Amino acid sequence: AQSVAQPEDQVNVAEGNPLTVKCTYSVSGNPYLFWYVQYPNRGLQFLLKYITGDNLVKGSYGFEAEFNKSQTSFHLKKPSALVSDSALYFCAVRDNEDFNKFYFGSGTKLNVKP
Amino acid sequence: EAQVTQNPRYLITVTGKKLTVTCSQNMNHEYMSWYRQDPGLGLRQIYYSMNVEVTDKGDVPEGYKVSRKEKRNFPLILESPSPNQTSLYFCASSFTGLDTDTQYFGPGTRLTVL
Numbered sequence: 001a002q003s004v005a006q007p008e009d010q011v012n013v014a015e016g017n018p019l020t021v022k023c024t025y026s027v028s029g030n031p032y033l034f035w036y037v038q039y040p041n042r043g044l045q046f047l048l049k050y051i052t053g054d055n056l057v058k059g060s061y062g063f064e065a066e067f068n069k070s071q072t073s074f075h076l077k078k079p080s081a082l083v084s085d086s087a088l089y090f091c092a093v094r095d096n097e098d099f100n101k102f103y104f105g106s107g108t109k110l111n112v113k114p
Numbered sequence: 115e116a117q118v119t120q121n122p123r124y125l126i127t128v129t130g131k132k133l134t135v136t137c138s139q140n141m142n143h144e145y146m147s148w149y150r151q152d153p154g155l156g157l158r159q160i161y162y163s164m165n166v167e168v169t170d171k172g173d174v175p176e177g178y179k180v181s182r183k184e185k186r187n188f189p190l191i192l193e194s195p196s197p198n199q200t201s202l203y204f205c206a207s208s209f210t211g212l213d214t215d216t217q218y219f220g221p222g223t224r225l226t227v228l
Contacts, residue, residue, distance in 0.1 A: 006156075009154075014202060019176075024152050026145075036217075036219075042221060042222075043118070043219030043220050043222055044206075044217075044219040046216045046217065046218075049216070090156060090157065094215075100145070100162050100164060100170065101159060101173070102147070102159055102160070103157070103159075103219075104149075104156040104157040105156050105175070106154055106156040107156050
């Protein structure tokens, strides 16, 4: 079965500092991974995805994610956090055996303080 | 404007009273899906649809029904709601190609079953 885990319920970071939101995955075969962001009272918005190729994936709003096969991780990163980045972040994986199915992590709340 | 709409946005109902949550998209997407979001559990997929008249179960389909009679609409039906279906529900849509499968999410429907 495919799954992703987000080990941190909450991440706190000061504005201007780098941020990392962690995600690990468990899949059979090659993973197909996503990051989504949810702002308060809104639906999820796509940030970036990894299919194959470069291990560093660049996405929206200055975010990037690093795919690490040996550590089965797909951590979300940003060099310099903004207060407006405060939101709920979800990692997700597409099922390799049924491409119509998606599995989401439990979410990590990012708090960026001025 | 490209969007996924859901109605109602908020609903309080009682156990056993049938209800329907509507979902509509204007992007001509083939794929549509329903998720529920619960604290600590992230998003879990309820049902999905690959195209008109093609639907299948996700991870947590029990107690729900769906239909896809038109490409743009994908209603979620709770025939006999129970309190454990109190949740935040999201509809999403996308194209089906691996390069175009970014999901667009609706704003959510907060359902309370008393």
